Structure formats: C-alpha cells, structure tokens
Amino acid sequence: MSRYRIPRPRSAVGRVAGVVGATVGVAAAGLAAGVATERALVRRLKADPTDPYAHEPFGQQPYDEAFRLELPDGTDIHVEVVEPRHPVPGRPTVVLVHGFCLDMGTFHFQRKMLTERGEHRVVAYDQPGHGRSGRLETGEYDLTVLGRTLRRVIDRTAPEGPLVLVGHSMGGMTIMAFAELFPEMFGDRVVGTVLMATSGGLLAETKLVAPALLGRVGGPVLFMMSNATRYGGTVIDKARKSTSNVAWLLTRRYGFGGRHPSPALVSYVETMNSRTSADTVTRYLRTLATHSRFPALAALADTPVLVVVGDKDMITPVTHSEGIVRRLPHAEFVRIPDSGHVVMLEHADEVNAALARFLEEW
DSSP states (O other), rough: OOOOOOOOOOOOOHHHHHHHHHHHHHHHHHHHHHTSSHHHHHHHHHHHTTTTTTTTOOTTOOOSSSEEOOTTTTTEEEEEEESSSSOTOOEEEEEEETTOOOGGGGGGGHHHHHHHHOSEEEEEEETTSTTTTTTSSSSSSOOHHHHHHHHHHHHHOSSSSOOEEEEEEEHHHHHHHHHHHHHGGGGEEEEEEEEEESSSOOOOSSSSTTTIIIIIGGGGGGHEOOOEEEEHHHHHHHHHHHHHHHHHHHHHHHHHHHOOOOOHHHHHHHHHHHOOOHHHHHHHHHHTTTTTOOOGGGTTTOOOOEEEEEHHHHHHHHOHHHHHHHHHHSSSEETTTOSSSOOHHHHHHHHHHHHHHHTTOO
C-alpha cells in the first residue's frame, strides 16, 4: 500500500488559472529584467514634462444625441450624434467605425476637428462588446454581424442623404463586410470611404491582436487566447489585472511608431484596450483571423476612397493598405511617417488634414 497521499483532482479552471498565473509571471519577469523594472520605467515615461496631450480631456466629446440601439438579439449599441453648427447643403453625414479592442474615442481628434468645423453631421458608435455597447449573450462575434450592425446604425441615424464611412482597423473590415452585404448602398448613399490602418485579408499573418492580447496578458499566453474556447474569459481577465505596467509598455511598442509617443496617448489607448473583456477578445479572434473581403472592395470602385496608414504599423502593415490600393487604383493613398497602428491619434494633424481635404469633394 502506498504511503503517499493521493492529491485531490483540481478543476479545469483551477489548472488553467495556475498555468495562466505562471506564464504571466514569467512574461512579466522577463520584460522587467530587460527594462530594469517595468514599474519604474512606466513611471518615468509617464512623467514626461513635454507631453503635448498631458491635459487633453480624452473621453469627453460633446454630442447632441446619445441613445441605445437594440439589435435583434437584444444587444444594446451605444450611439452618439453631433449635429452640424454651420450646415452646408449636400454635405454627407460622416460615420465613424472604430477598431478591435478600442471604442469611438479612437477618433477623438477627428471628431473634435469635425465638430469645430461644424459642416458635417457626425455619427459615432461603439461596436458590439466594446466601449459602452453591450456584449453578445451567446455565440461568436462575426464581421458579417458587424456589417449588419453598421447598416442598422445608418438606418436609425441617417436613413437618407449622402454618407462618408470612416473605418479604422476592424472598423475598415466592418465597412468591407457592409459593402459585401449591401453593395447597392455605394454610389447613391455612400459617396466616400476612408480606410485607416486596415486590411482586406490575410490577417492570420499579422499581429492584429498584439496590443489587445499581448498587451494585456503577455506573450506566453497568446497561444491560450488563440484557443480561448477551452478557457473562461474570467480566468484570463484575472491574469490581465496583474500586468498593467507590462500592458502599457507593450501598447506603446505595438500601437505607436514614433520613438517618443505621448504618454497620455499611450495611456488612453491602453485604457480602451483594458476595458474590453477577455471574453469579447477571444470571441472576436476567429472572425478577424478569417477575414478575406478583397472582392467586396469592388463596391467602392466608383466612389472616392482615402486610404491612410502609418509607415511603422506593426499590426496591419503598410503592405495591407497597398493591397487595398492595388484593387482600388483611384484611391488617394496617404502614408504617415513614424506612425504606428493608431495613426489617427499619434499623428492627428496629418490625418485630420487628409480627412478635411477628402471631405472638400462634397
């Protein structure tokens, strides 16, 4: 008879939590060893006295109407509308569609510019599972669903009149899914499209999820998130909470292209990342990895298109924007030097100038 005590079996969640905790600890320790201590480094970087956005009121934008739009499955979508102060007849409504693990605040500077100009009606909304919108109760997120959500937002806020759609990253993919579903909308209704730091396909080859996943849980558990249906979002969320300084550094690394990005901007992006639950993140992975909608770009062939990308984008690299432009040779192509994935935040002036020029067509 064995004299060793037989251990009680651990639950699957317990085993996963142990693995997550251990791997996150290794990731944090490894990064800390490379930069002295991540806490001290982050504190020093955040204390930059030259930060031009240190006092920028991020997350605070005026609006004329805010409401909850209920989808057929019961998911509530948070929508905000800004009416033009100096309306110009014929000017299109601008619809802002944000990216993965972000929210409508992604377009902080573009919305600010458009509001100050006061010539365009502006519609912004948080995609399902992001920002102030509700999470899906069951099933996986799908870009087709996001395309239909965009259609419902348009039908509710701008049922008639010209539109310009502006999408960043997954927001651009949402517009492509919308074009695939409703090609007849382009021309009569959608008179222009702006695609920022996005891709028509081949996303499995990119670091699309790097800031959201790597930035919140550390590299060694990235593989776990890719097989996230095996694990509970609650387990992964617990691991994320212990890596906030690592997350800030990795957001800075993967989201920005300049050597000295604004600490306030990094914090703003990291905050948006952190508000997106691990459950939402994992349920978006499959639809993003399988995104391939180059044929849908044909719907945009007869309308003006602006493509914007940072030349140091590590998430959807320049080659992805070039792939879009090859299929839409009439598109205006703007490459922003020394900018990463959140190009519209990191180089707001250049992006705003390109957007303002584009909108002058109407």
